[in-house]
Amino acid sequence: MSTKEQILNKIQILITNHFKTPExxxxxxxxxxxxxxxxxxxxxxxxxxxxxxxxxxxxxSMLIEGYDKDGDELIDWKEFKFAIDEISDGSK
Incomplete structure (x- = not known):
């Protein structure tokens, strides 16, 4: 598992273990x-x-660079949801 995969996996674990929903x-x-x-x-x-x-x-910085689609250097809900869906799909 690459470092990127490990980081994304830790984010997914945090979200699924500590929150009811990504929202x-x-x-x-x-x-x-x-x-x-x-x-x-x-x-x-x-x-x-x-x-x-x-x-x-x-x-x-890498997450913003990779998922910030509108270029405002922030991650809005749609961009966050896209990232979470991508993380979830990659871990199956």
């Missing part, structure tokens, strides 16, 4: 309630997923 996870990490996840909010999600501090900044 609940998104709302929990959207601290300012703007319906978008900032880089800092994503870092908090990664911390909860037990991603090491050294990697959190890099991974949060």
């Amino acid at each position: 609940e996870a998104f709302a929990f990490f959207d601290e300012d309630g703007d319906r978008k996840l900032s880089k800092n909010e994503i870092k908090k999600l990664l911390k909860q997923a037990e991603i090491s501090g050294f990697l959190r900044g890099i991974v949060s």
